[in-house]
Amino acid sequence: MQSGRHRDEIQQYIDCRSLSVYEAIWRLNEYTIHVREPSVVRLGVHLDGQQKVPYKKQSNVRNVLGNPNVGNTHLTEWFALNRRDPQARVLTYAHIPNNCTWLPDCKEWNPRKKGFAIGRVAYVPPGSGDVFFLRMMLTKVRGALSYAHLRTVNGELCPDFEKACEKLGLLSDTSEWIRVLSDISTSRMPRVIRSTFVSMLMFCEIPSPIALFNSSWKSMAEDYAYRLTKDLRDQTQKPSDERLQNWVLRELQAMLSSHSMTLEDFNLPTPTDGPHEDGENPLINEHLAFDTDQQHALATSMLHSLNPEQTNVYTSVISSVLNKMGRAFFLYGHEGTGKTYLYNVIAARFRSLGKIVVLVASSGIGATLLPKATTAHSRFKIPLILDATSTCPIKHRTDLADLLKEASLIIWDEAPMTHRQAFEAVDRSLCDILNVPLNGHHYKPFGGKKVLFGGDFRQTLPVITDAGREQMIDGSLTRSKLWNTFKVMCLSTNMRITAVHSADQQLMRGYTFPEWVLALGDGRLRARSFREDGPSDWIQIPSLFLIDPGDDTVKSIADDIYDLFPDNHRDPAYLTSRAIVTPTNTTVSRINDYMQQRVQGNIKNIIVQIHCSYQQKQQIRLTKAIRQSSSVLSRSMEFQTTSLC
Structure with a gap:
């Protein structure tokens, strides 16, 4: 095989291809390989004197320009055909190939003797200027004799084809564009309607953008109106039209700015305030809905109880974020060293300053120990299937993307439980959201966003299906390229056990x-x-630490953990200070049955029939109501539901 610029790709294809017996016989008999029926003639569009002149590389330019037919094209010869043949004037430019044949040698149209062909006028982008309106005229006007004749409407010569289209009524109606957005609004989400509206502004010639906006802005704002009503938790309170329209204008302005355009370019009104000043982002509102005075008092009281190790971590993180310096942190400490307590102190400190702190954990249980926290996979939309190039599907100009931009600090607890590719996916996504390059000298881990990771590598490592010890260790955070960018800080004092006698x-x-x-x-x-x-x-x-199993293992462990249960089963403090952890649901059911037997009273069956409508989405609401009702029932009752959908 030849290499480099001297490689003969045609000969290489001939040498390497393989023909089956049937294909070889077909070719030996010279049967037709492919057929195109009917023929399609592509008709060019150009302004006067702007036609293309094709020529071969070895041709002499002087000889090419000296050819009397050098400027003849499909369009100029259509004008000539109309001048010499009155019968051709009843046809538009696109219908000429059906009645005439193009002779490429002499470059002229001749009457067709047999067959037919289909004419297709070449596509012209709406932003091409006057040539776009020329193409629009060619699809409507019949028998034009010249460019000037084509621009003449009702005996008046128009200065350009745009004015001619306007006089012909081709640009006087916006109803077609209104119908397009109206059809889209019946089956697509509002964000799609906004995107389509912006595409129309940029790539289509809208006669009256303001009329199109006035007729469709309400359908563009339906998602914001729903979120706002949901946040207010008052179905009777409706946002004003001025507020909704202002939000839509901000969204359109942000979308146009990415294409170096503004609303003023299309004579549209501009929003009255900047982004997020109207409080339209529910995620940002949720992370700012803290009483700063209360958070300050909480941070101050908790700060006094920190040990020297925790104080050192607290000072390093606070100064790094406030001074906009430093790098990502990793807080390493075994169970009981006060990592969660320290996270709460740091979060309270920043929230007392009116700043946003995003708290996540690798497990749902860990997220419940942090205020306003969620799981990392839920917050960052981390894919379930990861590879070396995975990213999180966080789109620009969404509520989540704006929240991550505004966040001063991200705290990620139980980090060792997550696969390293998840951190790398979040790193790539944050760099994309914050417009930070992934390579080169300007690269910053996590887009320059301050992140505090924490956890204990003694606990559960990432769970990988059918993986051995080597694969599980390779999936650890310490094997990631990001690990060298962390500043590792350690906690060694077990605060949970020091109080034990x-x-x-x-x-x-x-x-x-x-x-x-x-x-x-x-x-x-x-x-x-x-x-x-x-x-x-x-x-x-x-x-x-061992319990004698005896003859009944369930009875032995339950009686040891829940001693004096019949007398204290209604005491919340007694119940929350004890727990039995088991890996299987079967054991859970056995323990629950045994504990119910220890409660005095009769067991009652409560059957609840649920009649729900899928269209009205009542099933979710009823399920939540049942769960709330079942949580207050006594342990002496057996709660049973029957769904009739």
Whole structure:
């Protein structure tokens, strides 16, 4: 195979192709390979004196220009045909190939003797100027003798084809564009209507953009009106038309600005205020809906209880964000060192200053421990299937994109549980939202947004299907290219256990409970093997933490954890201070059944019949109502529902 610029691609194709027996016989008999029926003639469009002159590379330019037919084109010869043949004047430019044949050698139209062809006028973009209106005239006017004759309307010569189209009534009606937006509004979301409206402004010749806007702006604002009414939680309170129209204008202005255009270019009104001043973003409103005085008092009271390690982390993060310096942080500490407590202090501090802090966690349980937090996959829309080039589907000029732009700090708890490709996807998405390049000297991790990660690598690593130890470690955050950009800070003091009385901490081999937990996580406890040739990967748990299973394992653990349950089952403090964690639903049901038997009283069956309509979307509301009702029922009742949809 030849390489470089001397490669003969045609010969390479002939040498490498393979013909089947049937194709070889077909070609040997010289049967037709392909047929095009009917023929299509592409008709060019150009202004006077602006036609293209094709010539071969080896041709002499002087000889080309000296050819008397050099300026003849389909359009100029159509004018000539109309001048010499009155019968041809009943046809438009596009209908000529059906009655005439184009002779390329002499470049002229001759009467067709057999067959027919279809004429297609070449497409001209609306932004091409007067040639666009010329094409519009050619589709309507018959038998034009010249460019000047084509611009003459009712005996008056127009200065350009745009004025001629206007006098012919081709540009005097906006009803067609109004019908387009009206049809779209019946089956598409408002954001699609706004995008279509902007495309019409940029690529179509709208006679009256203001008339089109006045007839369609309400359908463009339906999503904002719904969100605003939902945020106000008052179905009777409707946003004013002025507020809705102003929001639509801001959205259109933002979309046009990305194409270096403004609303003034189309004689449309401009919004009266800047983005987010009208409070239209519900996500930003949610993250700013904090009492700054209350947050300040909370941060001040919690700050006094921080230990020196936590204070050092707090000072580093606060100064880095306020001074707009530093890089991403990773807070490393085992369970009980006060990571969640520190997150709350930092969040309260920034919220007391009126700044936005986005809090996420890798699990739903972790998100419940942080104020106004969600899971990372929910907040950043992280794809379930990840690869080395994955990104989060966060579109520009959306509520979520604006929230991430306005956020002063992002806190991500339980980070070691998430696959490293998820962090890299968020990094690429934030760089895209903040217009930061992904490569080169100007690259900034996470688009320059300050991010505080936290977690404990002793706990659960990323869960990868059918993966071994090597694959799970490779999916860890420490294997990501982003890890070297983090400033790692550590917490080692276990705040959760220091309050335990020392007499209760003494365990086997002189370990206290905090020391034993750390030794277990660090792998410093002596391991043993159950087989002579087997690996030493078993650790003996002190008997202090073991419960004798007895004859009934469920009864043994339930009675030990929930002692004096019949007398305290209505005490919230008693119930919230105890829990039994089990991995299977079957065990959960066995424990629940046993605990119900320990409650005095009769079991009652409550059957609720639900009649719901899918069109009215009542099923979700009824389900929520049932869950709220079931939460207040006594443990002595069995709640059962029957759905009739």
